[in-house]
Amino acid sequence: MKKILALVFIGLLISCKKENQENFGKPAEVETATTQKPEDLGKEIFDGKGVCYTCHKPDTKTVGPSIKEIAKIYREKGGSIVDFLQEKSEPIVDPSQYATMKTNFAITKNLPEEELKALEAYMLSF
Template sequence: MRKLLALVVLAGGVAFAADGSAIFKSKGCASCHQPSADTVGPSLKKIAKAYAGKEDQLVKFLKGQSNPVVWPNKFPIMKAQLTMVKSLPDDQLKALAKFITSHK
């Protein structure tokens, strides 16, 4: 019961401070993005480098409102993933951007 309650609260995205790492895992982002090795997608380190000091631009990217800067030629693969995050509330997207850019 307590577990169920926690899930309901998480789904509503209210009672807990947004956790970027948890969102990253729960949305399946980790299957293509490793911390420091390029796999299907660029490493989080590489993305963090491209977006250093530009968290706002990263939030825009996650909303589908700005162009890719890391591997633009592979953007179609990533574009399909944006449907999972682009309608998240701003605080969750900011937490996600913060988590990504923390990989230095």
Template structure:
């Protein structure tokens, strides 16, 4: 009987110590998780604000509906160069970008992709000047 009582007391003591130890460590771990969640939430909020700014740029809708978004994104190369790279290349050369989109100029940003762009040039060269100008305004507004 003494063996069973002594074993039960030892088992209770071990359980109590492990419970107290794990509860003490859990509080600081939980506090760390709360901090991480707060930082992640702040970062996500900042990204949403940037996306909202891009929505209001002139010509973005025309850029999207004309098929340009299939190959171009503002800040990264997809099939064609990123819009920020196009904008930088044509910074002081709006006439050059206009000529390119009318099929009257050479590609200067990524000449190796000129053949891929050829079908889209067929679309941009016959579109209304006002629509093409909106697309150009949008491209040149990306920095």
């Protein structure tokens, strides 16, 4: 008798779990179809209209520091990439090369705050 009760109980648990998963799954699917993650939008801008990729590669220093290096320093120092791209804060990664980066503010200062935040989220994801 005890065994049967235990089996029924387990059966109930499993069916409850399934229901939960089904209910959880649905709204999540709708969400991913309509909203974009900031990192993904950031990547789109970084590799697209921002043309940041021409000077910044994920791992290696080219014209500019690698994205990983920038992310590391910004995380350590708690800096704001959004402020930097609006020319509201000083360079903290490689001030000696600041003049080269400055030419991009013509682009970044015209981007909406949401897109700058997306760029920051993308860079800090490294």
